Amino acid sequence: MAANGLAMKQRRLTPKGRATRDRIVAVAAQLMFEHGVAGTSLGDVQKAAGVGASQLYHYFGDKQALIRAVIAYRTEAVLGTVRPQLGRLDSLEALRAWRDLLVDTQRHRHCEGGCPLGSLVAELAEDFPECRADLAGGFDQWEAAIRDGLEAMYHRGDLRRKADPGRLAVALLAAVEGGSLLTQLHRDTAPLETALDEVLDRIEDLRPRRAQSRQ
Amino acid sequence: MAANGLAMKQRRLTPKGRATRDRIVAVAAQLMFEHGVAGTSLGDVQKAAGVGASQLYHYFGDKQALIRAVIAYRTEAVLGTVRPQLGRLDSLEALRAWRDLLVDTQRHRHCEGGCPLGSLVAELAEDFPECRADLAGGFDQWEAAIRDGLEAMYHRGDLRRKADPGRLAVALLAAVEGGSLLTQLHRDTAPLETALDEVLDRIEDLRPRRAQSRQ
Numbered sequence: 001m002a003a004n005g006l007a008m009k010q011r012r013l014t015p016k017g018r019a020t021r022d023r024i025v026a027v028a029a030q031l032m033f034e035h036g037v038a039g040t041s042l043g044d045v046q047k048a049a050g051v052g053a054s055q056l057y058h059y060f061g062d063k064q065a066l067i068r069a070v071i072a073y074r075t076e077a078v079l080g081t082v083r084p085q086l087g088r089l090d091s092l093e094a095l096r097a098w099r100d101l102l103v104d105t106q107r108h109r110h111c112e113g114g115c116p117l118g119s120l121v122a123e124l125a126e127d128f129p130e131c132r133a134d135l136a137g138g139f140d141q142w143e144a145a146i147r148d149g150l151e152a153m154y155h156r157g158d159l160r161r162k163a164d165p166g167r168l169a170v171a172l173l174a175a176v177e178g179g180s181l182l183t184q185l186h187r188d189t190a191p192l193e194t195a196l197d198e199v200l201d202r203i204e205d206l207r208p209r210r211a212q213s214r215q
Numbered sequence: 216m217a218a219n220g221l222a223m224k225q226r227r228l229t230p231k232g233r234a235t236r237d238r239i240v241a242v243a244a245q246l247m248f249e250h251g252v253a254g255t256s257l258g259d260v261q262k263a264a265g266v267g268a269s270q271l272y273h274y275f276g277d278k279q280a281l282i283r284a285v286i287a288y289r290t291e292a293v294l295g296t297v298r299p300q301l302g303r304l305d306s307l308e309a310l311r312a313w314r315d316l317l318v319d320t321q322r323h324r325h326c327e328g329g330c331p332l333g334s335l336v337a338e339l340a341e342d343f344p345e346c347r348a349d350l351a352g353g354f355d356q357w358e359a360a361i362r363d364g365l366e367a368m369y370h371r372g373d374l375r376r377k378a379d380p381g382r383l384a385v386a387l388l389a390a391v392e393g394g395s396l397l398t399q400l401h402r403d404t405a406p407l408e409t410a411l412d413e414v415l416d417r418i419e420d421l422r423p424r425r426a427q428s429r430q
Contacts, residue, residue, distance in 0.1 A: 034341060035341070035342060036337070036338050036341075036342070038251060038338075039253060039342065112341060113341060114336070114340070118337075118396055119337040121329070121396050122333075122334040122336070122338060123251050123253075123338055125329070125399050125400060126249060126250070126251075126327060126328060127251070127254065132400060135400055139400055139401075167412075168413065170397070170405075170406050170409040170410060171390070171409060171410050171413035173397065174390050174393030174394045174396075174406060174407075174409075174410035175389050175390065175410075176393065177392065177393035177397065178389030178390055178391065178393030178394070178396070178410075179389045181333055181389075181392050181393070181396075182354065182385070182388065182389060184336060184340050185336055185340060185347060185350055185351045186354075190385075191385050191388075191389060192389075194382050194385040195385060195386050195389035195390075198382060198383065198385075198386035198414065199386070199413065199414070199417075201417070202413060202414075202420075205417075205420060
């Protein structure tokens with residue numbers, strides 16, 4: 001397995017080597033976010049990271065290996081938005097806080113670049129099957145984290161029997177991706193806010209009637 | 216205005232010239248859909264369309280002009296899904312038929328390539344401001360067509376006062392885009408179906424109670 005091979009190689013790196021490798025990945029991720037994967041050459045990455053061609057080859061072998069490292073890096077970053085520091089997404093309050101975090105992140109970036117993970121899909125999915133598989137795996141983990149919280153709400157009785165946590169998780173993730181694309185296009189966070197809020201309002205409407213009347 | 220200049224030039228083309236130009240655009244759109252914009256050279260387009268470099272230059276001047284023609288072509292195609300043959304999207308039946316059309320189209324393409332208009336965004340939005348403006352204009356028209364049908368439902372009393380047609384239109388468009396991206400990633404129409412159905416179910420829940428109890 002290539003992924004296992006990579007993991008084994010990473011374990012063999014010295015702390016300094018590890019730091020260099022991480023820096024190259026972060027620099028490459030930023031360049032690919034700004035100029036696309038095709039618009040980022042290995043020469044660009046070398047220059048921006050201040051490393052030589054032989055170092056780049058030592059850590060990654062070829063461009064596809066570097067792209068896959070960038071996908072792993074971006075996957076970690078999006079999973080960071082659905083992890084402990086925010087608590088599980090298992091209440092409407094937590095879901096709305098997550099929504100605010102996503103919107104603030106876009107605002108911070110002046111709505112440029114779209115979703116750092118999703119924007120890689122259009123460019124890589126068709127011509128790089130291994131990258132598509134990596135991206136699908138990243139999105140699967142993201143979806144699972146969202147579903148996990150909704151399932152907790154469901155089993156606790158905070159969602160009606162007819163609610164389907166798995167379907168709502170897909171709808172939320174699609175709202176993140178489609179909303180981010182429209183936000184990038186219009187340089188305005190409003191579409192992302194609206195897309196997420198409409199799905200969150202649906203989730204709110206799926207609470208048991210007693211919970212709704214309590215408000 | 217560049218767009219007006221282009222329109223004027225198109226009016227001056229002979230029917231044969233017009234046909235050649237249209238063929239080049241269709242070929243370029245397909246290549247860019249399959250391999251991305253950066254992955255499609257003018258040489259690739261010449262070869263696939265069977266035209267020479269001077270012909271390509273005659274019709275488009277440079278690659279950006281060709282890309283903008285492809286955006287206009289893709290915009291026409293997506294607007295074709297929300298036009299007369301399906302009727303306005305002014306009933307749940309019409310909205311569900313439109314949803315089926317989008318899903319069937321993806322199935323037909325084996326879930327490859329994502330949304331033909333949206334997949335251009337990630338690659339063009341940051342480095343080509345004019346292309347971003349064209350894409351934003353295309354999406355604006357698409358959104359307006361969706362909103363138009365929802366507003367007709369609203370004014371007819373088929374949606375409750377608290378429903379907001381403009382917000383629902385954005386949520387539907389985001390579901391199309393995010394759902395198409397997940398469908399491309401997973402090579403499965405299920406995410407697109409789920410994303411659209413969750414928003415359509417929300418719209419259904421926003422009908423007046425008398426309409427819901429009639430079922």
